[in-house]
Amino acid sequence: MDNEILIVGAGPTGLTLAVDLARRGVDHRIVDRDTEFAGSRGKGIQPRTLEVFADLGVLDAAQKHGGPYPPMRGYQDGQVAWERVMAPTVDARPDVPYPNPLMLPQWRTAEILRDKLTELGGRVEAGVEFQGFTQDSDGVTAMLDGQPVRARYLVGADGGRSVVRKATGVEFIGETFEQHRIQIADVRVTGLDRDHWHIWTNAEGPVLALCPMAGTDTFQLTTTRYDSVDLPGLVREIAGFTVTDVGWSSQWRANVRMVDRYRIGRVFLAGDAAHVHTPAGGQGLNTGVQDAYNLGWKLASGSEELLDSYESERLPIAADVLGISNKLFTRGIDRRDDAMDRSDPVLRQLGLHYRDSKLSVDTRSSPGSLRAGDRAPDGLAGSRRIHEALRGPQFTVLTFGAASYPGGVVVTDAPAYDIEDAYVVVRPDGYIGMIATEAADVRQYLGRW
Template structure:
């Protein structure tokens, strides 16, 4: 084998997977046909569960340094402010949820942070390298990179909605594209416009533009969105902004990235074919409402990384766990988009707790074994809440690439971390929890003799 895992695509999904494999010492290559680095803001919202993943991968400090909260939204009709409201309620950190609020960070910065972390772990992205085909057999995958054969044990397609890997597999991508609602997105500077609000100009009159301008955290640019242009240009955006706002003191300049987007809601019916796996936008594409797409891709990668490291039957659980999650998230983002089309103040309300992705669970998975006589609120398959093990946070002792055992009450197991305060687990009496490398409870048991068989089966 030339490498153990070949990752095609170096967006947030592929980079998350590469970082996870690198810290486990798993031989891998990550290639991307783009000769440079992604330059756009695109997926700018990081949900609380993604922040927990980034904490485990060692990049949370950089994410918090460069990111910021979403500003309050302000809607206008011309010069007049017609309403103003926060995007969502801001919650204080809790013992069980260290990052309760979403964070704004342009996608290019997220990718840069992950690339830098990958380099720290000894990896790198091979840019300007294109997958031109592949074939697989019982022992591995032969992929052709710019026509040159490369042999890998596994291939992962994290190469976006137009995935070459997915097409090569012949996996269906069911769904629909809404040709009626087209949107242009662009990163620009706008002098004269305050950066303390996410600005919207709208009207019931179809000849008056619909325009949004969101100040991007950690930058001096705005992400501008509009349905009234075929393509972005400084001149076109300037004319649109002046007409929508009724102001001539707002000056558009320095367009650094733009994209034309139509609502595209699709997903695969398989996440795996033999030794080839799909993740991120290669497996599911969403409406942007709710900020779910990038985050769901990160969760795909975080679920897959440790399973690729172990190999064997644990790989069968990737599709079983992630496909239902993608279907549910697709429904949430689509419902939000339909609500946005109806307009009004509720159109941009993104306070639904499901958007934070903290409630995602794998209770039906073969990896989730609940053996307690009296289970509590948190069960096998659920995200492990935070709490305290003496003077250390639960999530701190869980950090790293391996399984961990938590001991509640008087229960004991060799190497287990004794939980001293974690009410969110809702454990009464004595219990032991085996937490998977991706932070989900795999096993809940009353006695120690039930822990070793689980670890023997799934952690080796």
């Protein structure tokens, strides 16, 4: 084999997977057709993704360059018509260390992950084009720039127009709403304050928005005038401000699509290659990161049973998240003054779970509110946090009350765990694999997985 894992696509999804594999010492190669990685694109990092970033060692950099969402200010007929916050800022809790979304331009997120990958000894090969593949019982032969490359597994993380997905023949099921299109760009604007997300509306709804990008001197411009090529003129006409520079720009259509298979033999799909969302609720990038975080430890194990669980766990999640973002998008169109509750744990991806997975086992006679398959909440384990103890590529055994286990982490104060005299086995991706009352069950579980 030339490589164990070949990753096509170096956006946040592919990079998350590469970082996770690199820290495990798993041989891999990550390539991308593009030579530049620009654009603010997806700018919202949800609390669950911040926990993933903490585990991967990139949270400090994300927080250094990112920031909170500014309050929104709406204008109509040249006057301020309304002000509101996207979501209330909430305090950290013992079980949720990072409760608020972080604004971080997508190019910066990718840059931070690339820097981490370099630190771990990896690198992105830019300007490399994937041109198809064949596979057999032993591996995959991919064509890169006309040359065959052999890998044990191939991962398509190459976006909504995924060449890898198209090469598999898997259908991209869903619909495109042609009537809902916007122009999006990164611009610099003179004289506009950076303390608000500015939105200009007319009787039909939003026409232009300028959101200051945290950690930069640019604004993310969005407009429903998607046929406009003169963005400076548009901003001057509607808002009365001067655009001094237009950087990355793109036209966007409302796509709601997903695959019905995440695994095709030795090929896996992740991120936008597997599901595309509306931007409402800030779910797309985050769901892709979670795909990669779920897949990394399973690829490292090489277990066919674990690799099969990637599809069975992530496909239902994507379907649910797709429905959430589409519902929010539709509500945003139908009720433009609707103050949606963006502090909902579902939107922040803290309530996503794998309770129905074959990897989720609970041997208690009377399960509590916290179940196998749930995200492992934070808490105290002596002088350190539980999440600190979970960091790294390993399974972790938490012990409660009189329970004791060699190498286990003794939990001392964790209100979110309604557990007494029992064991909690936490998977490498921070989800609870098992809750048991007997140490023998824990040994059997760890021996299997």
